[in-house]
Amino acid sequence: MITKQDCQQINDYIWEIPTGFKEQMNVPVWIFADEELLEEALKDLSVTQAVNVACLPGLAGHVAIMPDVHQGYGMPIGGVMAAKVPDGIISPGAVGYDINCGVRVLASQIDYNSAKPYLSDLATSLYRNCPSGVGEKGSIPLSADELDKMCRQGAKWALEQGYAEAEDLSRTEEFGCLEGADPGSVSKRAKDRGRGQLGTLGAGNHFLEVDVVEEIFDPQAAEIMGLYQGCLVIQIHCGSRGFGHQICTDYVQDFQLAVINYGIQLPDRELVCAPINSKEGQAYLGAMKAAANFAFANRQALAYHARRSFAEVFGSPEKPLRQVYDIAHNMAKIETHKINGEEMTVCVHRKGATRAFGPGFEGLAPEYQKIGQPVLVPGSMGTESWILLGTKANDELSFGSSCHGAGRVMSRSKAKKEIRGDRLRKDLEKEGINVRAGSMPGLAEEAPKAYKDVNRVVETVSHAGIAQKVARLRPVAVVKG
């Protein structure tokens, strides 16, 4: 059991567990949290898992955990780990089962007050146009060749197919396409599962949400992003569906052997990994990129469906839904960072954490090179969400990373036992939130009280200096599987 006494306070929002805490630790753990969120983080296995991650070979700097952290498979959700390239490792469990799970925000210039009478119709239309739930019903089916092409090209494929605007791609992380995706490293089983799932929402914490821009903190950045106070935006939270899930399953299994072959000592079997430059490591990287591109194309297809719904309900708007950004929060990427004063190439594993690069980064659209990368932080269902900007200072603090959401505090099983979905739906509707959900137990799992306070999480990242506030959003319609 790790306690507060084991954490050395660096400042009001950063705590360190030094390498001396456990003999096998190779780097320290940094916890981004205020006192209350630190206590929250210590209640489950989050910090223990972060310490386990810090025992992996070939790491750089420290392991970082975000204020929305909670325990996950091997590595906590809300964790960031940088492995040295070429001497370090890559770990599927440190990316997560939902490869390139992420969030996309599109903004409108439709005023909430005038749209209010139509929000129920909008929610119904979104629920109808965006297939949801476990499985593959109602998707855009692909041939084997077409699936491979889509995996190589990501959102570029979606643009060719007519599901995207050119600006969507310029406002997507990596422009919606990771180079080097290798469909040859993806199992037939994963492809069979993925073929029929493009353009589907899935279940669990995936959702569509219509919000109103409630408060703007950085008018210049909001203007550039296309966010207007009092206007509607839509958030899309989804990933690589059964395709990425199967790829993670396959490589977690394959790597059990790699760990033995390369003589890697593991603190936890769930942290199986392989040297990044080994044939196993490269195969996973190629497959992970294929899943990442699947997810970019998937969110693009969902954006296409969302635009159809807005057009159905509001007519063809003279000012269309414009993409703000699309961001990944389960991914491993090769990047260069300044670590303990030294420029290093590392494989940054972000699991339930986002990239949050500051101004000047060339991999952004020109208008975002000026202000920094947008960071999209959805709150729990029925609570606020945030749009932030990455900073320059976060390079040395968190490998250019920030938080990804509110963070779960109650297990899915406990939430299902304690909360009635139909009651929750009524409560949300009473607050003026239109709810369309395929599963009432599924809705209960996502109840606001199963999550931390997203506003406190955002206060923490902003005071810690890893992201800054641009706008707060308030939900008015939620669509779930």
Add this chain to the structure above:
DNA sequence: ATGTAC
């Protein structure tokens, strides 16, 4: 997160 069990 997930054809929630190959």
